[in-house]
Every structure is written in structure tokens, then in C-alpha cells.
Amino acid sequence: MTATLDILERLIGFDTVSRNSNLELAAYAEAFLMERGFAVMRLPSPDGSKAGIYAEKGPAGQGVLLSAHTDVVPVDGQDWSRDPFQMIMDGDRVYGRGTTDMKGYVASVLALADRAARADLKEPLKIALSYDEEIGCVGIQEMLERLAPLIGRPRACFVGEPTEMKVATGHKGKAALRAVCHGQSGHSALAPDYTNALHLAGDFLAELRALQDDLEANGARDAAYAVPYSTVHAGMLNGGTALNIVPDRAEMTFEYRHLAADRSEDILARIRAAAEKISNRYPAQEARIEVEQYNAYPGLDVPAGSPIIAFAQKLARSNGTTKVAFGTEAGFFDRLGVPTVVCGPGSMEGQGHKPDEYLELSQLAACDAMMDRILEDLTR
Secondary structure, eight states: OHHHHHHHHHHHHSOOBTTSOOHHHHHHHHHHHHHTTOEEEEEEOTTSSOEEEEEEESSSSOOEEEEEEOOBOOOTTOOOSSOTTSOEEETTEEESTTIIIIIHHHHHHHHHHHHHTTSOOSSOEEEEEESOOTTTSHHHHHHHHHHHHHHOOOSEEEEOOOBTTOOEEEEOEEEEEEEEEEOOOEEGGGGGGSOOHHHHHHHHHHHHHHHHHHHHHHSOOOTTSSSOSOEEEEEEEEEOSOTTEEOSEEEEEEEEEEOTTSOHHHHHHHHHHHHHHHHHHOOSTTOEEEEEEEEEEOOEEOOTTOHHHHHHHHHHTOOSOEEOSSOOSHHHHHHTTOOEEEOOSSBTTTTTTSTTOEEEHHHHHHHHHHHHHHHHHHTO
């Protein structure tokens, strides 16, 4: 595991919080892989400030794809007892931002690439590293058009988000939306003569809560999730400029996270219908609610009995399966027809996104062992 830890130390040293560039880390990974004989393609973001990496080594064929993101969440406002961008070993743990989510996995993948460089591969080892996953899987969406023809159709894809090395076969999809409520501005002494945009927002919020109640009572259910139904959540509401002015604009940011059996387009249609219903309650011409979906990613729902499950369990030495509460990039690969699971070291619930983020060395060792089995499988 020494090589993996050496690589992890370098990775932690790159401050790749999503608001920052990841180009230094991308250049490090690119050079590392090229030095080991991988064919490497850099996939820049539209503005060039960030980059994804695709790398491949071995003869043409399906092979196995290993996927990870290189960005991490911020440390602002968190009470760290150590430098978050310096790897620190303490007992059976290694500390630093991204150790669990998910630079530990990236380090294990790069260490595997080093071993694969000296192996007689019978199938290709494929590696995809993305950016801006933490802000809603943005990077993979920007990369996908160029990435899809490069990866082809691997027979298996492992997305290494932290699952404690359990094989995760599902997570919910998500859509992020913005509702802009328009009313009329006027003096608050004459408030009844005007349409208050915050009133539209309040009525719309009540409709979202009613939708949540209906999804809980009548929507699809999956007991494998901690919250076994689709959810609707309002996160931000802003409106008004002064107490004595009737606000003519209010903005709400909200989301829904849906099970595979609850189609995203159906939930979105219900939300738009609710916005129209509220708008029609108010006689003023200006009164309306505009709903915009500004981001979304697909869920993952691997059918029971799929060959990828048994294959992943064999490689991870893990019995049974799990489903995770958080989103990943796995759904994008699944939509390309690539058999995909989520499996990686660490615990999102226990360590991910928290101050003094750490990774148990036993988890990293288990991940390295899985990588050894992948290499063995590719050299048969």
C-alpha cells in the first residue's frame, strides 16, 4: 500500500475544491499515466479552467472502466484540527480533505495503473477522471459527448464513491430547479391592492409539500434506501427589498430526488402544473411562476441478477448489495449501456464532507486488493 499512500499524499496536496481549478492535479495524473504507457486524452471544461482525463492501456476490447471525480467539497466553516490539504497519518487512519470522497480511490486506481504498466494485459484497463462532481455531476455531463466514444462498451464500470467496499447497485436521480415568482411592486400601506410575489412563493411551497406527501403515500417505494420514497426539498427562498414595499419578485431553489420507478419527467410535469395553478389564482397580469430546471443527473438501478453484481462482489470480496443515499456519476455510464456499480473505500455517512475527513487504512487496503483482482482478471 506504500505506492497508493505516496500517490494519495500528492493528491491531497492539490486544493481541488470545486470552485478552484483542478488543472494541476489533472496534469499530475496525465503525466503519471503517460509515463506508464497509457494513451491519455485530456477533456477540458468549456472555459478551459478544469479538465477531465481519459486513459487506456491494453489491446482493443471491452475491458474494465474505473471512474472517479477529482474535486472535493469546501472546508470553509468547518473546524479542522489539522491542515486539510496535507495528508496526515495517525494510527490506522489517514486524514485530509478527499481521503474518503474520493481521492483514496483515485490513488488506488493510479497505483493499479503503475502495476498494469508491467503486466501482460489481455483486455484494456480504462480510467475516467472527472471534475465538478460535487456541484451536481456537472463535469461528467460536459465530458460525456467526447468521453462516450472513447470508452466504448466496457463489460464493467466501477464508480469508486465511498461505500465501505460494499457493492452499491442503486441511488436516486436528482433534478435541481429554480422557481421565479412575479408579482407587483407597491407601498405596503396599500398591500391588498398589489400581488405579493412572496404570497405566490408561499402557495407554491405548499404545493411542493403536498406533492411530497403524495409521493410518500402513493409513490414508488424501495426499502433498500434510508428514505424509501422520492423526495421534494425546498432549500432557499429569497424575496423583497424592504418591509414597506410589496415584493414583485421572489425566487425559490428546490430539488427532487426520485426512485427509478418514479419517472423524473412525471414529477417535473406535476411541478409545472402546480406553478400554473398558483399563477391562475391571481388576477394581476404580472402574476406568474416560472420554473426552470438548471441541473439534473440520472439515478442508478441495477436489476437483481445482473452479471455485473456477481462480478463486482467477487472482486470486492463483498456479500450482498446496498443502495446509497447520495448521487454519483454511475447513472451516466449506465445510460451508455455500460454495466455499472458503485464501490469504493470509506464511509460517506461517517467521514465524507466532514471536518477532519479520514480514511481507514483497512479500507484503502481492501480497495487495493480489489484492484489486484481487477488486474488479474484483465491478464487472464
